[in-house]
């Protein structure tokens with residue numbers, strides 16, 4: 111179960127000081143644990159479990175789940191080659207995923223009692239929906255009214271793309287007049303035309319595999335509403351996480367929160383909430399989830415039932431950085447590896463929308479990589495979220 115997938119390309123580990131993965135364990139996670147502890151009236155047991163988990167990730171070997179955990183046997187299988195080793199020496203993708211599973215264990219998310227089912231990241235997600243500037247950003251949705259359906263698809267696709275960066279997600283009105291939501295010079299791969307074509311020619315079901323809650327999910331919902339309205343998609347299935355994951359990943363509770371926020375206005379946003387509720391009621395908007403979305407595996411190992419679901423879709427839109435890592439494999443790919451070669455196993459036409467927040471990227475021109483690497487203004491372009499890509503496998 112733990113062989114490197116895809117075979118032959120070295121997985122990314124976390125043991126290189128200065129790397130993004132190193133930074134995640136040494137900077138991001140300690141800050142996250144502090145935030146969680148400060149935001150909740152956790153009892154001493156929860157606080158100790160959080161601190162113990164953090165210390166284990168930095169200095170101890172990877173330990174299994176407690177015997178009482180209902181998914182202990184599953185994780186025992188998934189982690190057989192990793193337990194007992196340093197967290198930093200096992201694949202980053204596996205370790206990060208397991209960290210979030212252990213974090214939920216520490217705060218009693220799966221344990222009957224007062225903390226059962228409480229999303230430890232809910233306060234961060236709520237703050238995003240409560241941000242004062244969100245109303246202005248949602249107001250700009252009115253500006254798309256004059257666009258043709260195809261122009262609107264392009265603008266809202268880019269809204270959903272840059273929504274993965276969150277802070278640009280709602281400059282959709284600006285895009286309606288300027289043609290772009292984010293800086294188009296910051297698209298390191300741009301298959302937008304093919305993506306729009308895939309979304310505007312396929313009948314049947316569009317499958318959107320969501321990433322983050324908050325502004326990103328809002329921008330996804332705006333796109334979903336448009337696809338349902340403009341056609342030819344007959345149905346959109348929105349795939350969400352079965353439980354909290356990677357801090358901000360969207361669950362069904364977050365979908366409910368986003369719809370409530372849209373319904374609160376302004377009018378164009380409220381109209382979207384209304385139409386989406388109607389679409390859900392008549393079966394054109396379907397919400398789905400799958401245990402695999404919180405599993406520590408690349409999509410190469412997706413189970414048959416999920417592959418069958420994708421195979422039935424006219425197109426699958428995969429959102430975000432983590433989904434991209436899982437899609438191509440969280441490996442040390444040369445950047446010029448053709449995208450199509452890395453996703454040849456995927457069972458459906460595919461659109462990847464992602465801002466770059468980790469070291470994995472494929473499908474780039476050698477000259478572009480050299481130019482970015484040589485440009486001081488590009489800085490840490492692979493990981494700092496200022497750059498993005500749209501990649502399509504028809």
Ligand SMILES: O=P(O)(O)OC[C@@]1(O)O[C@H](CO)[C@@H](O)[C@@H]1O
Pocket residue numbers: 134138206274321322356430431432433435467468
């Ligand atoms: O999938 P997202 O939300 O776009 O990005 C998630 C992400 O940036 O967070 C992790 C760091 O914790 C990275 O490993 C990962 O790719």
